[in-house]
Amino acid sequence: MTAKAGNFAPVTKKGAAYGLGIGPGEADLITLKAYKILQEADVIAYPALEDGASLARQIVAPHMPEGRTEIAIRIPMGPPADSIYDAAALEIGEHLRAGRTVAVLCEGDPFFYGSFMYLFGRLAEAGFPVQSIPGVSSMMACAAQLGAPLAAKNDVLQVIPGPLPADRLKSQLADTDAAAIIKLGRHFAKVRQVIDELGLTDRARYIERATLDSQKMVPLGELPTDATAPYFSMILIHRRGDAWK
Structure with a gap:
């Protein structure tokens, strides 16, 4: 109750x-x-x-x-x-x-x-x-740590939870200018596959535990194929690569 x-x-x-x-x-x-x-x-x-x-x-x-x-x-x-x-x-x-x-x-x-x-x-x-x-917010902190502005001009920015089904993730990412994918954790492999299928891997940045001593950040494509992600991790994507372009 x-x-x-x-x-x-x-x-x-x-x-x-x-x-x-x-x-x-x-x-x-x-x-x-x-x-x-x-x-x-x-x-x-x-x-x-x-x-x-x-x-x-x-x-x-x-x-x-x-x-x-x-x-x-x-x-x-x-x-x-x-x-x-x-x-x-x-x-x-x-x-x-x-x-x-x-x-x-x-x-x-x-x-x-x-x-x-x-x-x-x-x-x-x-x-x-x-x-x-x-x-x-974690999204603002991740953007700052990565040196990756989230959006500019008339960009549409989406916040997408990693637990969404793969088909929903794909439809959301297929038609957006910029995205922050949150709550990765055990959904990381699924999210990564969707990003790869859409040809967005070279525009995706990965970060975990932003601003903490244990922070880790890397271009998504440089992570090993068997890499895992903690719950407190995020992927930022911009179709132009950088929002200022």
Whole structure:
């Protein structure tokens, strides 16, 4: 059951919740606004692996204030888990009802494929003050690291999720000026084959773990045929090769 307004006790005293866009990985890419809210928050929540660490928590570790209540939201990989977001919204809601400020850490930008949107919907429908603080998205970071502007002039830019079926990927890529293909992971071989079939390999750039110490970037065609890709990887394509041409 989704934790909508009816699942919360009446709101009498309200704190505020903020989804903080903390950037793609490099600690210094957090915005000043997000940093200020982080320092003032009473409670800090963040997504984490079911049985592991939180990348979001690791990104802001140099900036984390001491003595704050922390909430690790254990989220499995795959489709949004309604029960987990329901429970997290209820827990955060209790802090908001007590008048506390809650900062929810979000890798990249909260509203660009970010898990915070599922909390935002639940908290907003329940009548709590909640706001998204924009951050540097992974797509912008990848373009900057690769030295590859995403689009120019009247270019149409598409953001294409790697898990799409091959035929859908092909149709989307066949008629676009520029594309960012995200969520590669176990779908990498399929995506790479589609790009090759369309004759776009020489215009495709690959990058993984952008802005982190483990960052890797290379022209797609230079990767070994049996190469694999992590979830946090991306392929940028422009039909002209470079957007400024």
